Amino acid sequence: MRYALKTICVMALLLIAGCDDKQSAFAALGPVSARITFLTWIMFIGAALITVLICVLMFISIAGPADWRHKLTGEKSIIWGGIVFPVVTLSALLIYGFLILKAGGTWVRAENPVHISVIGEQWWWRVIYRHDDGHTTESANELRIPAGRPIEIELSTADVIHSFWIPAYAGKIDMIPGRINTLHFVADKPGIVSGQCAEYCGGAHALMSFYTVAMTPSDYDAWLVKERSNAAPALAGEGKQIFLSSGCGGCHTVRGTPADGKIGPDLTHVGSRQSLGAGILPNTTEGFAKWVSQHKIIKPENLMPPFDFFSESELQSLSLYLNSLE
Ligand code: HEC
Numbered sequence: 001m002r003y004a005l006k007t008i009c010v011m012a013l014l015l016i017a018g019c020d021d022k023q024s025a026f027a028a029l030g031p032v033s034a035r036i037t038f039l040t041w042i043m044f045i046g047a048a049l050i051t052v053l054i055c056v057l058m059f060i061s062i063a064g065p066a067d068w069r070h071k072l073t074g075e076k077s078i079i080w081g082g083i084v085f086p087v088v089t090l091s092a093l094l095i096y097g098f099l100i101l102k103a104g105g106t107w108v109r110a111e112n113p114v115h116i117s118v119i120g121e122q123w124w125w126r127v128i129y130r131h132d133d134g135h136t137t138e139s140a141n142e143l144r145i146p147a148g149r150p151i152e153i154e155l156s157t158a159d160v161i162h163s164f165w166i167p168a169y170a171g172k173i174d175m176i177p178g179r180i181n182t183l184h185f186v187a188d189k190p191g192i193v194s195g196q197c198a199e200y201c202g203g204a205h206a207l208m209s210f211y212t213v214a215m216t217p218s219d220y221d222a223w224l225v226k227e228r229s230n231a232a233p234a235l236a237g238e239g240k241q242i243f244l245s246s247g248c249g250g251c252h253t254v255r256g257t258p259a260d261g262k263i264g265p266d267l268t269h270v271g272s273r274q275s276l277g278a279g280i281l282p283n284t285t286e287g288f289a290k291w292v293s294q295h296k297i298i299k300p301e302n303l304m305p306p307f308d309f310f311s312e313s314e315l316q317s318l319s320l321y322l323n324s325l326e
């Protein structure tokens with residue numbers, strides 16, 4: 001009994017922990033996710049009612065009056081309850097589900113959307129903003145969008161199957177090798193929510209998340225101009241020197257410096273993002289130091305080589321430099 005109580009308490013705590021609105025499919029913050037949430041409730045309430053009905057019928061067919069029992073076990077109730085009822089309800093649900101998906105798509109597609117590409121990589125997100133003039137700006141591990149404007153995201157992958165999911169705004173869509181899938185949604189209002197890879201993609205899959213920052217359209221336009229520009233010149237040159245001489249630039253780009261690697265996340269404006277390492281560390285000087293010196297422990301199996309040989313002061317300069325890349 002005591003164990004049962006304890007178990008129930010732990011389960012309840014886990015349930016409550018899942019109630020954070022930042023990454024909840026129940027806290028819809030846009031029209032596309034609102035429809036999905038509505039469908040979820042219909043399915044949940046419908047399933048609950050049907051379960052109760054089945055329990056009642058089962059009870060009657062075991063312990064009810066003889067003529068009820070006789071009726072329930074007859075051929076007619078098998079045909080109506082076992083074939084017609086499921087076929088009709090499930091078909092209605094299927095058609096309704098299709099309608100919802102299509103309605104979400106066409107409504108958003110009607111207007112001129114914001115074009116962004118997201119490429120899933122083991123175990124981070126490459127994000128490419130496509131400007132109206134045909135140019136692109138690369139970023140990583142964070143999505144910035146204007147609230148109220150339709151968003152169109154092209155989803156693809158550099159390696160295995162990933163799945164892109166921002167529960168607050170839209171349903172999840174797989175990123176499949178050799179294919180480009182498109183996701184459409186609108187964010188109702190400015191705010192920060194989080195998303196997650198929703199398809200097991202190997203070792204660090206559970207640590208492959210990201211933040212989405214919805215901004216007012218004018219803030220977004222200003223941000224995009226800044227994001228497109230090169231990195232601000234470093235105040236003290238020491239950290240930059242360490243960055244360039246340690247081979248970081250072989251994998252990372254910092255636009256405006258000789259670092260132009262394409263293997264890892266673009267770091268041009270890494271200091272202005274919400275988090276580090278795809279949503280797992282705070283974006284602070286300590287966060288950078290922790291990432292560089294302990295990333296193999298914090299995010300096992302991630303594909304950045306270990307750099308655990310920096311002295312305390314080198315690590316500090318390097319972290320200050322990275323943090324200044326706003
Ligand atoms: C061999 C390629 C490679 C080298 C060299 C490399 N990195 Fe990385 N780096 C990566 C990859 C891949 C990731 C993404 C890891 C993940 O999150 O799964 C990464 C992630 C990062 C991140 C987090 C970025 C973000 O968007 O949150 C930082 C910061 C970083 N590296 C800094 C450095 C520094 C500093 C150096 C040099 C001391 C360095 N890297 C050298 C491949 C590399």
Ligand SMILES: [Cu+2]
Pocket residue numbers: 161162163197198199200201202205206208
């Ligand atoms: Cu994954």
